[in-house]
Amino acid sequence: MRKIKDFAHGALVPVLVLILWEACSRAGLFSAVVMPAPSAVAAKWWAYLLPAQAQEAGQSWLAWAFSGELLHDAYSSLYRVIAGFIIGAGLALPLGLLMGANTRIYALFNPLMQILRPIPPIAYIPLAILWFGLGNPPSFFLIAIGAFFPVLMNTIAGVRQVDGIYLRAARNLGVGQWTMFTRVILPAATPYILAGVRIGIGTAFIVVIVSEMIAVNDGLGFRILEAREFMWSDKIIAGMITIGLLGLAIDTAVSRLNNHLLRWHRGLEH
Amino acid sequence: MSSPILIDNVQKVFKTPGGDVVALKDINLTIQPGEFVCLLGPSGCGKSTLLNAVAGFQAPSDGQIVIDQKAIRSPGPDRGMVFQEYALFPWMSVAQNIAFGLEVQKKEKAEIGLVVNQLLDLLHLKDFRDRFPKDLSGGMRQRVAIARVLALDSPIMLMDEPFGALDALTRRNLQDELLRIWEKLGKTILFVTHSIEESIYLADRIVVMTYRPGTVKRDQIVAMPRPRDPASPAFNDLKRELGRLVMEEQQRHADAEMKLAAVD
Structure with a gap:
Protein backbone atom coordinates (compact mmCIF):
# COMPACT_ATOMS: atom_id res chain seq x y z
CA MET A 1 0.00 0.00 0.00
CA ARG A 2 2.78 2.36 1.03
CA LYS A 3 4.70 1.49 -2.15
CA ILE A 4 1.73 2.24 -4.36
CA LYS A 5 1.30 5.58 -2.61
CA ASP A 6 4.99 6.46 -3.09
CA PHE A 7 4.82 5.48 -6.73
CA ALA A 8 1.71 7.60 -7.31
CA HIS A 9 3.44 10.50 -5.59
CA GLY A 10 6.52 10.19 -7.79
CA ALA A 11 4.46 9.79 -10.97
CA LEU A 12 2.38 12.89 -10.37
CA VAL A 13 4.67 15.49 -12.01
CA PRO A 14 5.67 13.38 -15.06
CA VAL A 15 2.03 12.52 -15.75
CA LEU A 16 0.99 16.16 -15.47
CA VAL A 17 3.75 17.20 -17.88
CA LEU A 18 2.63 14.54 -20.38
CA ILE A 19 -1.00 15.63 -20.14
CA LEU A 20 -0.04 19.28 -20.63
CA TRP A 21 2.20 18.40 -23.56
CA GLU A 22 -0.50 16.25 -25.20
CA ALA A 23 -3.10 18.96 -24.69
CA CYS A 24 -0.87 21.63 -26.22
CA SER A 25 -0.14 19.39 -29.23
CA ARG A 26 -3.82 18.62 -29.80
CA ALA A 27 -4.70 22.28 -29.51
CA GLY A 28 -2.24 22.87 -32.35
CA LEU A 29 0.09 25.05 -30.29
CA PHE A 30 3.18 23.54 -31.95
CA SER A 31 3.82 21.83 -35.24
CA ALA A 32 3.84 18.02 -35.19
CA VAL A 33 7.13 18.04 -37.10
CA VAL A 34 8.92 20.15 -34.50
CA MET A 35 7.32 18.72 -31.40
CA PRO A 36 5.13 15.62 -31.81
CA ALA A 37 2.51 14.69 -29.21
CA PRO A 38 3.50 12.13 -26.57
CA SER A 39 0.92 9.72 -27.95
CA ALA A 40 2.62 9.91 -31.35
CA VAL A 41 6.01 9.28 -29.74
CA ALA A 42 4.63 6.28 -27.86
CA ALA A 43 3.12 4.87 -31.06
CA LYS A 44 6.41 5.36 -32.90
CA TRP A 45 8.36 3.75 -30.03
CA TRP A 46 6.08 0.72 -30.20
CA ALA A 47 6.47 0.41 -33.96
CA TYR A 48 10.24 0.84 -33.56
CA LEU A 49 10.26 -1.97 -30.99
CA LEU A 50 8.20 -4.51 -32.96
CA PRO A 51 9.74 -6.72 -35.66
CA ALA A 52 9.45 -5.18 -39.10
CA GLN A 53 8.37 -8.34 -40.90
CA ALA A 54 6.12 -11.27 -40.03
CA GLN A 55 7.80 -14.33 -38.63
CA GLU A 56 9.32 -16.34 -41.44
CA ALA A 57 9.07 -20.09 -41.71
CA GLY A 58 11.97 -21.78 -39.93
CA GLN A 59 12.95 -18.58 -38.05
CA SER A 60 13.14 -19.06 -34.28
CA TRP A 61 10.70 -17.11 -32.16
CA LEU A 62 13.51 -15.40 -30.28
CA ALA A 63 15.36 -14.30 -33.43
CA TRP A 64 12.10 -12.91 -34.79
CA ALA A 65 11.29 -11.02 -31.57
CA PHE A 66 14.73 -9.39 -31.66
CA SER A 67 14.60 -8.50 -35.35
CA GLY A 68 12.97 -5.13 -34.59
CA GLU A 69 15.06 -2.05 -35.22
CA LEU A 70 15.03 -0.79 -31.63
CA LEU A 71 16.30 -3.97 -30.06
CA HIS A 72 18.97 -4.31 -32.71
CA ASP A 73 20.11 -0.72 -32.10
CA ALA A 74 20.06 -1.11 -28.31
CA TYR A 75 22.06 -4.31 -28.61
CA SER A 76 24.63 -2.67 -30.90
CA SER A 77 25.09 0.28 -28.55
CA LEU A 78 25.34 -1.95 -25.49
CA TYR A 79 27.87 -4.16 -27.23
CA ARG A 80 30.06 -1.15 -28.04
CA VAL A 81 29.81 0.19 -24.49
CA ILE A 82 30.83 -3.13 -22.98
CA ALA A 83 33.62 -3.86 -25.44
CA GLY A 84 35.05 -0.34 -25.21
CA PHE A 85 34.72 -0.31 -21.45
CA ILE A 86 36.51 -3.63 -21.07
CA ILE A 87 39.41 -2.35 -23.18
CA GLY A 88 39.64 0.97 -21.30
CA ALA A 89 39.16 -0.39 -17.80
CA GLY A 90 41.32 -3.43 -18.59
CA LEU A 91 44.23 -1.09 -19.31
CA ALA A 92 43.45 1.37 -16.50
CA LEU A 93 43.17 -1.17 -13.69
CA PRO A 94 46.67 -2.71 -13.81
CA LEU A 95 48.29 0.67 -14.54
CA GLY A 96 46.35 2.25 -11.66
CA LEU A 97 47.35 -0.54 -9.28
CA LEU A 98 51.01 -0.12 -10.21
CA MET A 99 50.88 3.68 -10.02
CA GLY A 100 49.11 3.57 -6.68
CA ALA A 101 51.45 1.05 -5.14
CA ASN A 102 54.78 2.31 -6.46
CA THR A 103 55.82 5.96 -6.21
CA ARG A 104 58.46 5.57 -8.92
CA ILE A 105 56.01 4.24 -11.47
CA TYR A 106 53.62 6.97 -10.39
CA ALA A 107 56.24 9.67 -10.99
CA LEU A 108 57.02 8.12 -14.38
CA PHE A 109 53.46 7.98 -15.73
CA ASN A 110 51.64 10.74 -13.88
CA PRO A 111 52.79 13.73 -16.03
CA LEU A 112 51.61 12.03 -19.24
CA MET A 113 48.30 11.06 -17.64
CA GLN A 114 47.72 14.59 -16.39
CA ILE A 115 48.30 16.00 -19.89
CA LEU A 116 46.00 13.49 -21.58
CA ARG A 117 43.24 13.43 -18.97
CA PRO A 118 41.67 16.86 -19.68
CA ILE A 119 41.27 16.06 -23.41
CA PRO A 120 37.60 15.05 -23.81
CA PRO A 121 37.11 11.75 -25.69
CA ILE A 122 35.09 13.66 -28.30
CA ALA A 123 38.25 15.53 -29.29
CA TYR A 124 39.75 12.24 -30.40
CA ILE A 125 37.06 11.75 -33.08
CA PRO A 126 39.13 13.02 -36.06
CA LEU A 127 42.10 10.94 -34.99
CA ALA A 128 39.89 7.90 -34.34
CA ILE A 129 38.54 8.02 -37.91
CA LEU A 130 42.02 8.60 -39.34
CA TRP A 131 43.47 5.66 -37.43
CA PHE A 132 40.63 3.20 -37.43
CA GLY A 133 38.45 4.17 -40.38
CA LEU A 134 34.77 3.39 -40.14
CA GLY A 135 32.81 0.73 -38.25
CA ASN A 136 33.19 -0.42 -34.68
CA PRO A 137 36.94 0.15 -34.04
CA PRO A 138 36.83 3.97 -33.75
CA SER A 139 33.85 3.59 -31.37
CA PHE A 140 35.76 1.12 -29.21
CA PHE A 141 38.72 3.47 -29.16
CA LEU A 142 36.68 6.51 -28.10
CA ILE A 143 34.73 4.59 -25.47
CA ALA A 144 37.90 3.04 -24.10
CA ILE A 145 39.39 6.51 -23.63
CA GLY A 146 36.20 7.69 -21.94
CA ALA A 147 36.31 4.77 -19.48
CA PHE A 148 40.08 4.76 -18.98
CA PHE A 149 40.63 7.89 -16.89
CA PRO A 150 37.89 7.56 -14.27
CA VAL A 151 38.95 3.97 -13.57
CA LEU A 152 42.64 4.92 -13.53
CA MET A 153 42.29 7.88 -11.16
CA ASN A 154 40.07 6.00 -8.72
CA THR A 155 42.28 2.93 -8.72
CA ILE A 156 45.32 5.05 -7.87
CA ALA A 157 43.41 6.82 -5.09
CA GLY A 158 42.00 3.50 -3.86
CA VAL A 159 45.41 1.87 -3.52
CA ARG A 160 46.88 4.94 -1.84
CA GLN A 161 44.20 5.19 0.82
CA VAL A 162 44.53 1.57 2.01
CA ASP A 163 44.74 1.77 5.79
CA GLY A 164 48.25 0.94 7.03
CA ILE A 165 46.80 -1.20 9.82
CA TYR A 166 45.73 -3.85 7.26
CA LEU A 167 49.22 -3.94 5.81
CA ARG A 168 50.71 -4.35 9.28
CA ALA A 169 48.28 -7.08 10.23
CA ALA A 170 48.99 -8.90 6.97
CA ARG A 171 52.77 -8.65 7.38
CA ASN A 172 52.33 -9.98 10.90
CA LEU A 173 50.53 -13.00 9.46
CA GLY A 174 53.51 -13.62 7.19
CA VAL A 175 51.96 -12.38 3.94
CA GLY A 176 54.34 -12.01 0.98
CA GLN A 177 54.29 -9.28 -1.67
CA TRP A 178 52.04 -10.96 -4.21
CA THR A 179 49.43 -12.08 -1.68
CA MET A 180 49.56 -8.62 -0.12
CA PHE A 181 48.64 -7.18 -3.50
CA THR A 182 45.92 -9.62 -4.50
CA ARG A 183 44.28 -10.35 -1.17
CA VAL A 184 44.81 -7.18 0.87
CA ILE A 185 45.49 -4.10 -1.26
CA LEU A 186 43.14 -4.96 -4.12
CA PRO A 187 40.09 -5.77 -1.97
CA ALA A 188 40.80 -2.82 0.31
CA ALA A 189 40.80 -0.57 -2.77
CA THR A 190 37.61 -1.99 -4.34
CA PRO A 191 35.21 0.65 -2.98
CA TYR A 192 37.22 3.32 -4.81
CA ILE A 193 37.76 1.20 -7.91
CA LEU A 194 34.07 0.40 -8.23
CA ALA A 195 33.16 4.07 -7.84
CA GLY A 196 35.51 4.67 -10.78
CA VAL A 197 33.88 1.83 -12.73
CA ARG A 198 30.49 3.44 -12.27
CA ILE A 199 31.70 6.84 -13.49
CA GLY A 200 33.60 5.13 -16.33
CA ILE A 201 30.51 3.26 -17.54
CA GLY A 202 28.55 6.51 -17.44
CA THR A 203 31.19 8.22 -19.58
CA ALA A 204 31.33 5.23 -21.94
CA PHE A 205 27.60 5.52 -22.45
CA ILE A 206 27.83 9.21 -23.37
CA VAL A 207 30.69 8.52 -25.76
CA VAL A 208 28.94 5.61 -27.49
CA ILE A 209 26.05 7.82 -28.57
CA VAL A 210 28.43 10.43 -29.98
CA SER A 211 30.64 7.86 -31.67
CA GLU A 212 27.63 6.30 -33.39
CA MET A 213 26.86 9.64 -34.98
CA ILE A 214 30.08 9.52 -36.98
CA ALA A 215 31.25 6.13 -38.10
CA VAL A 216 28.62 3.38 -38.00
CA ASN A 217 25.16 2.66 -39.42
CA ASP A 218 23.32 1.19 -36.49
CA GLY A 219 22.98 1.89 -32.77
CA LEU A 220 20.81 4.38 -30.92
CA GLY A 221 23.07 7.35 -31.63
CA PHE A 222 23.04 6.62 -35.36
CA ARG A 223 19.26 6.12 -35.34
CA ILE A 224 18.32 9.48 -33.87
CA LEU A 225 20.67 11.29 -36.24
CA GLU A 226 19.22 9.37 -39.16
CA ALA A 227 15.68 10.25 -38.01
CA ARG A 228 16.60 13.93 -38.06
CA GLU A 229 17.43 13.74 -41.76
CA PHE A 230 13.87 12.58 -42.42
CA MET A 231 12.42 15.11 -39.94
CA TRP A 232 11.02 12.21 -37.90
CA SER A 233 10.96 14.05 -34.62
CA ASP A 234 8.75 11.37 -33.03
CA LYS A 235 11.44 8.80 -33.76
CA ILE A 236 14.16 11.10 -32.41
CA ILE A 237 12.33 11.39 -29.11
CA ALA A 238 11.54 7.66 -29.07
CA GLY A 239 15.25 7.00 -29.57
CA MET A 240 16.18 9.41 -26.79
CA ILE A 241 13.80 7.70 -24.42
CA THR A 242 15.39 4.36 -25.30
CA ILE A 243 18.84 5.81 -24.60
CA GLY A 244 17.55 6.96 -21.21
CA LEU A 245 16.10 3.53 -20.39
CA LEU A 246 19.25 1.71 -21.47
CA GLY A 247 21.42 4.09 -19.42
CA LEU A 248 19.21 3.52 -16.41
CA ALA A 249 19.41 -0.25 -16.90
CA ILE A 250 23.23 -0.16 -17.13
CA ASP A 251 23.57 2.02 -14.05
CA THR A 252 21.17 -0.17 -12.06
CA ALA A 253 23.10 -3.29 -13.07
CA VAL A 254 26.45 -1.74 -12.08
CA SER A 255 25.00 -0.50 -8.81
CA ARG A 256 23.62 -3.98 -8.03
CA LEU A 257 27.02 -5.48 -8.78
CA ASN A 258 28.66 -2.89 -6.49
CA ASN A 259 26.28 -3.72 -3.67
CA HIS A 260 27.08 -7.39 -4.02
CA LEU A 261 30.85 -6.94 -4.22
CA LEU A 262 30.84 -4.44 -1.36
CA ARG A 263 28.42 -6.29 0.93
CA TRP A 264 31.19 -6.26 3.55
CA HIS A 265 31.60 -2.51 3.40
CA ARG A 266 30.56 -0.50 6.42
CA GLY A 267 29.29 2.58 4.61
CA LEU A 268 26.69 0.55 2.74
CA GLU A 269 23.00 0.20 3.51
CA HIS A 270 21.33 -2.98 2.38
CA MET B 1 60.12 -26.08 23.11
CA SER B 2 59.80 -22.35 22.74
CA SER B 3 62.59 -20.02 23.69
CA PRO B 4 62.54 -16.89 25.87
CA ILE B 5 62.33 -13.38 24.41
CA LEU B 6 65.64 -11.63 25.10
CA ILE B 7 65.45 -7.86 24.96
CA ASP B 8 69.06 -6.86 24.98
CA ASN B 9 70.01 -3.25 25.65
CA VAL B 10 67.40 -1.87 23.27
CA GLN B 11 67.33 1.83 22.36
CA LYS B 12 64.99 3.60 20.01
CA VAL B 13 65.45 7.16 18.83
CA PHE B 14 62.93 8.91 16.59
CA LYS B 15 64.25 11.74 14.46
CA THR B 16 61.73 14.57 14.38
CA PRO B 17 61.93 18.15 13.09
CA GLY B 18 61.96 19.29 16.71
CA GLY B 19 65.02 17.15 17.49
CA ASP B 20 65.64 13.56 18.49
CA VAL B 21 63.13 11.86 20.76
CA VAL B 22 64.53 9.02 22.82
CA ALA B 23 61.58 6.61 23.01
CA LEU B 24 63.44 3.66 24.54
CA LYS B 25 66.65 3.62 26.53
CA ASP B 26 68.63 0.73 27.99
CA ILE B 27 65.82 -1.81 27.98
CA ASN B 28 66.95 -5.20 29.22
CA LEU B 29 64.28 -7.83 29.80
CA THR B 30 64.05 -11.57 29.57
CA ILE B 31 60.57 -12.99 29.11
CA GLN B 32 60.30 -16.67 29.86
CA PRO B 33 58.27 -19.10 27.75
CA GLY B 34 54.70 -19.24 28.99
CA GLU B 35 55.03 -16.02 30.96
CA PHE B 36 52.27 -13.39 30.91
CA VAL B 37 53.97 -9.97 31.00
CA CYS B 38 52.25 -6.59 30.97
CA LEU B 39 54.00 -3.42 29.86
CA LEU B 40 52.42 -0.62 31.88
CA GLY B 41 52.82 3.14 31.62
CA PRO B 42 51.28 6.42 30.44
CA SER B 43 51.10 7.44 26.76
CA GLY B 44 54.50 8.24 25.36
CA CYS B 45 56.42 5.85 27.63
CA GLY B 46 57.46 3.73 24.67
CA LYS B 47 55.54 0.60 25.63
CA SER B 48 53.98 0.28 22.17
CA THR B 49 57.34 1.10 20.58
CA LEU B 50 58.87 -1.79 22.48
CA LEU B 51 56.04 -4.10 21.43
CA ASN B 52 56.45 -3.03 17.79
CA ALA B 53 60.15 -3.77 18.03
CA VAL B 54 59.41 -7.29 19.29
CA ALA B 55 56.83 -7.68 16.51
CA GLY B 56 59.46 -6.60 13.99
CA PHE B 57 57.57 -3.59 12.65
CA GLN B 58 60.23 -1.14 13.84
CA ALA B 59 63.83 -2.10 14.34
CA PRO B 60 65.55 -0.72 17.45
CA SER B 61 68.14 2.01 16.84
CA ASP B 62 70.56 0.06 18.98
CA GLY B 63 70.61 -3.26 20.81
CA GLN B 64 68.64 -6.30 19.69
CA ILE B 65 65.76 -8.59 20.43
CA VAL B 66 66.58 -12.27 20.23
CA ILE B 67 64.17 -15.19 20.00
CA ASP B 68 65.39 -18.72 19.28
CA GLN B 69 68.94 -17.38 18.90
CA LYS B 70 67.84 -15.15 16.05
CA ALA B 71 67.72 -11.36 16.12
CA ILE B 72 64.29 -10.01 15.10
CA ARG B 73 64.42 -8.11 11.81
CA SER B 74 60.94 -8.34 10.33
CA PRO B 75 57.38 -9.24 11.34
CA GLY B 76 56.44 -12.88 11.22
CA PRO B 77 53.75 -15.39 12.13
CA ASP B 78 55.81 -16.73 15.05
CA ARG B 79 54.81 -13.52 16.89
CA GLY B 80 51.10 -13.00 16.29
CA MET B 81 49.85 -9.53 17.15
CA VAL B 82 46.44 -8.37 18.35
CA PHE B 83 45.84 -4.68 17.67
CA GLN B 84 43.67 -2.25 19.59
CA GLU B 85 41.90 -1.34 16.32
CA TYR B 86 41.17 -5.06 15.71
CA ALA B 87 42.66 -4.78 12.18
CA SER B 154 52.77 -19.26 17.39
CA PRO B 155 54.35 -19.61 20.83
CA ILE B 156 54.28 -15.84 21.36
CA MET B 157 51.29 -13.53 21.37
CA LEU B 158 51.73 -9.75 21.30
CA MET B 159 48.81 -7.58 22.37
CA ASP B 160 48.72 -3.80 21.93
CA GLU B 161 46.05 -2.43 24.29
CA PRO B 162 43.66 -5.01 22.84
CA PHE B 163 40.76 -4.24 25.17
CA GLY B 164 41.29 -0.47 25.33
CA ALA B 165 38.30 0.38 23.15
CA LEU B 166 35.84 -1.94 24.91
CA ASP B 167 33.34 -1.16 27.65
CA ALA B 168 34.18 -2.30 31.19
CA LEU B 169 31.99 -5.41 31.25
CA THR B 170 33.02 -6.71 27.83
CA ARG B 171 36.56 -6.01 28.86
CA ARG B 172 36.39 -8.15 32.01
CA ASN B 173 34.71 -10.87 30.01
CA LEU B 174 37.50 -10.93 27.42
CA GLN B 175 40.20 -10.76 30.10
CA ASP B 176 38.76 -13.94 31.62
CA GLU B 177 38.63 -15.57 28.18
CA LEU B 178 42.22 -14.61 27.52
CA LEU B 179 43.38 -16.09 30.83
CA ARG B 180 41.45 -19.28 30.11
CA ILE B 181 43.08 -19.59 26.68
CA TRP B 182 46.52 -18.72 28.02
CA GLU B 183 46.27 -21.37 30.74
CA LYS B 184 45.06 -23.92 28.21
CA LEU B 185 47.58 -23.22 25.43
CA GLY B 186 50.60 -22.02 27.43
CA LYS B 187 51.49 -19.06 25.19
CA THR B 188 54.01 -16.38 26.06
CA ILE B 189 52.04 -13.14 26.18
CA LEU B 190 53.44 -9.62 26.00
CA PHE B 191 50.54 -7.28 26.71
CA VAL B 192 50.61 -3.47 26.51
CA THR B 193 48.13 -1.55 28.66
CA HIS B 194 47.77 1.71 30.52
CA SER B 195 45.23 0.22 32.92
CA ILE B 196 46.80 -0.62 36.27
CA GLU B 197 43.91 -2.85 37.26
CA GLU B 198 44.04 -4.76 33.99
CA SER B 199 47.75 -5.46 34.41
CA ILE B 200 47.31 -6.75 37.98
CA TYR B 201 44.31 -8.85 36.99
CA LEU B 202 46.18 -10.53 34.13
CA ALA B 203 49.93 -10.60 34.49
CA ASP B 204 52.56 -12.83 36.08
CA ARG B 205 54.82 -9.85 35.89
CA ILE B 206 54.33 -6.13 35.32
CA VAL B 207 56.98 -3.94 33.75
CA VAL B 208 56.30 -0.30 34.63
CA MET B 209 57.91 2.11 32.19
CA THR B 210 58.98 5.74 32.56
CA TYR B 211 57.93 8.63 30.36
CA ARG B 212 60.57 9.78 27.85
CA PRO B 213 63.07 8.32 27.68
CA GLY B 214 61.27 5.02 28.13
CA THR B 215 63.13 2.91 30.65
CA VAL B 216 62.12 0.17 33.07
CA LYS B 217 60.96 1.84 36.29
CA ARG B 218 59.81 -1.26 38.11
CA ASP B 219 59.83 -4.97 37.25
CA GLN B 220 57.09 -6.33 39.49
CA ILE B 221 56.21 -10.01 40.01
CA VAL B 222 52.52 -10.57 40.74
CA ALA B 223 52.32 -13.65 42.94
CA MET B 224 48.57 -13.64 43.68
CA PRO B 225 46.79 -16.86 42.70
CA ARG B 226 44.18 -16.70 39.93
CA PRO B 227 41.33 -15.95 39.63
CA ARG B 228 42.24 -12.67 41.24
CA ASP B 229 39.73 -10.63 43.16
CA PRO B 230 40.06 -6.93 42.31
CA ALA B 231 38.34 -6.11 45.64
CA SER B 232 40.86 -8.00 47.78
CA PRO B 233 43.32 -6.12 50.05
CA ALA B 234 46.40 -7.60 48.35
CA PHE B 235 45.10 -6.52 44.92
CA ASN B 236 44.43 -3.02 46.18
CA ASP B 237 47.77 -2.67 47.93
CA LEU B 238 49.54 -3.44 44.66
CA LYS B 239 47.16 -1.19 42.76
CA ARG B 240 47.97 1.71 45.08
CA GLU B 241 51.70 1.09 44.80
CA LEU B 242 51.71 0.82 40.99
CA GLY B 243 49.28 3.72 40.75
CA ARG B 244 51.78 5.92 42.54
CA LEU B 245 54.57 4.90 40.12
CA VAL B 246 52.46 5.35 37.00
CA MET B 247 51.07 8.69 38.12
CA GLU B 248 54.58 10.06 38.66
CA GLU B 249 55.26 9.32 35.01
CA GLN B 250 51.86 10.61 33.94
CA GLN B 251 52.71 13.88 35.70
CA ARG B 252 55.98 14.12 33.77
CA HIS B 253 54.03 13.48 30.58
CA ALA B 254 51.51 16.22 31.45
CA ASP B 255 54.31 18.67 32.38
CA ALA B 256 56.08 18.01 29.10
CA GLU B 257 52.89 18.65 27.15
CA MET B 258 52.26 21.90 29.02
CA LYS B 259 55.81 23.03 28.28
CA LEU B 260 55.36 22.19 24.61
CA ALA B 261 52.08 24.10 24.51
CA ALA B 262 53.78 27.11 26.16
CA VAL B 263 56.51 27.14 23.50
CA ASP B 264 53.87 27.16 20.75
Missing part, protein backbone atom coordinates in the same frame (compact mmCIF):
# COMPACT_ATOMS: atom_id res chain seq x y z
CA LEU B 88 40.36 -7.49 10.85
CA PHE B 89 40.09 -7.59 7.08
CA PRO B 90 36.60 -6.19 6.52
CA TRP B 91 36.15 -7.95 3.16
CA MET B 92 36.64 -11.37 4.75
CA SER B 93 34.09 -13.19 6.86
CA VAL B 94 34.92 -14.26 10.41
CA ALA B 95 35.99 -17.72 9.24
CA GLN B 96 38.02 -16.31 6.34
CA ASN B 97 39.84 -13.90 8.65
CA ILE B 98 40.81 -16.77 10.95
CA ALA B 99 41.85 -18.96 8.02
CA PHE B 100 43.90 -16.31 6.20
CA GLY B 101 47.17 -16.80 8.09
CA LEU B 102 47.02 -20.54 7.42
CA GLU B 103 46.25 -20.05 3.74
CA VAL B 104 49.32 -17.85 3.52
CA GLN B 105 51.33 -20.77 4.92
CA LYS B 106 49.79 -22.99 2.22
CA LYS B 107 48.29 -25.43 4.72
CA GLU B 108 45.90 -28.05 3.40
CA LYS B 109 42.24 -27.10 3.12
CA ALA B 110 41.03 -29.88 5.41
CA GLU B 111 43.52 -28.90 8.10
CA ILE B 112 42.57 -25.23 7.85
CA GLY B 113 38.90 -26.12 8.19
CA LEU B 114 39.64 -28.15 11.29
CA VAL B 115 41.65 -25.39 12.98
CA VAL B 116 39.07 -22.75 12.10
CA ASN B 117 36.27 -24.83 13.60
CA GLN B 118 38.25 -25.44 16.78
CA LEU B 119 38.92 -21.75 17.20
CA LEU B 120 35.33 -20.75 16.46
CA ASP B 121 34.41 -23.13 19.28
CA LEU B 122 37.11 -21.94 21.64
CA LEU B 123 36.13 -18.28 21.29
CA HIS B 124 32.35 -18.89 21.11
CA LEU B 125 32.15 -17.52 17.57
CA LYS B 126 30.33 -20.45 15.97
CA ASP B 127 27.16 -18.53 15.17
CA PHE B 128 29.15 -15.75 13.54
CA ARG B 129 31.38 -17.68 11.17
CA ASP B 130 29.95 -16.19 7.96
CA ARG B 131 29.40 -12.66 9.24
CA PHE B 132 31.52 -9.75 8.12
CA PRO B 133 33.38 -7.71 10.76
CA LYS B 134 31.11 -4.68 10.24
CA ASP B 135 28.22 -6.70 11.69
CA LEU B 136 30.09 -7.54 14.91
CA SER B 137 30.43 -5.66 18.20
CA GLY B 138 33.86 -4.51 19.37
CA GLY B 139 34.16 -7.43 21.78
CA MET B 140 33.27 -9.94 19.06
CA ARG B 141 35.76 -8.38 16.67
CA GLN B 142 38.53 -8.71 19.22
CA ARG B 143 37.61 -12.38 19.73
CA VAL B 144 38.06 -12.89 15.99
CA ALA B 145 41.40 -11.05 16.08
CA ILE B 146 42.56 -13.32 18.92
CA ALA B 147 41.39 -16.40 17.01
CA ARG B 148 43.23 -15.19 13.90
CA VAL B 149 46.47 -15.02 15.87
CA LEU B 150 45.85 -18.34 17.65
CA ALA B 151 45.40 -19.99 14.25
CA LEU B 152 49.08 -19.32 13.56
CA ASP B 153 49.86 -21.54 16.55
